[in-house]
Amino acid sequence: MGKLPKISDAEWEVMKVLWERAPQSANEIVEALAARQWSPATVRTLITRLVQKGALSFEKAGREYLYLPVVTREEGIRQERRSFLRRVYDGAVEPMLAGLLDEEDLSAEELEALHRLLDEKRKGQR
Amino acid sequence: MGKLPKISDAEWEVMKVLWERAPQSANEIVEALAARQWSPATVRTLITRLVQKGALSFEKAGREYLYLPVVTREEGIRQERRSFLRRVYDGAVEPMLAGLLDEEDLSAEELEALHRLLDEKRKGQR
DNA sequence: CCTCATGGTTTACGTCTGTAAAACCCAAGA
């Protein structure tokens, strides 16, 4: 499979909607994005571009299209993370985690959850 | 102080050079970015834009300028992380960490280091 | 003092993005 298409900020919103539930019609997507206060036309543009980029596909259903993701959520996220890591830390993971723990205010619960996750991971690897 | 300027991908390369060492002349920056194979003109454009955005400033030194960062590395990184988190996880930190632990292959050492960091943090918070 | 190189400033240009309206097409109701 070729390289993933680059998905812009606004386009991500559309992808998120379809990762949540798919397939959906353009109208449903517009609906789901009501919070953004975008003109329906705008949302349609985003959808079209995503189709062109190959991030979405669609199936005809009567007179309207139902759109569905081609790029999976995991792929999308991975790509974003990679791009972030490359840009900021030249790809290194650990300093990123360090900086994050240091800078973001994590609640005790989050720290706990993370601790468990980490233990899990360490156990698995050993 | 107002909001940080949005620094583009290519511009980040320039910032990194100056975070490493500052102030530096345009030529030195071009030099430092030799690996990118950019035309000197291109680098100058990036510098100019960064100055316009307020991410860099400069001091005159004879006929040339010495550029230096206004935005600190920490600010820059934080902004990137925030933008990444918002885009992908709607701002939630923990799922990001989870996904990261899951997807990226961390070495035993990295996991250890992370564990220590986390303990530190948990202690501090309690 | 004058010329020229060198560094800064302006201009260029195609693509991508955010934002949206205009045009078009066709199925369903009159």
Add this chain to the structure above:
DNA sequence: TCTTGGGTTTTACAGACGTAAACCATGAGG
């Protein structure tokens, strides 16, 4: 069958970005 409303496709347009050449001003060397 004709009209029309609702979708889809096209067109628009300003600003950011990557990439870079053209132009201009001035300090340094002759």
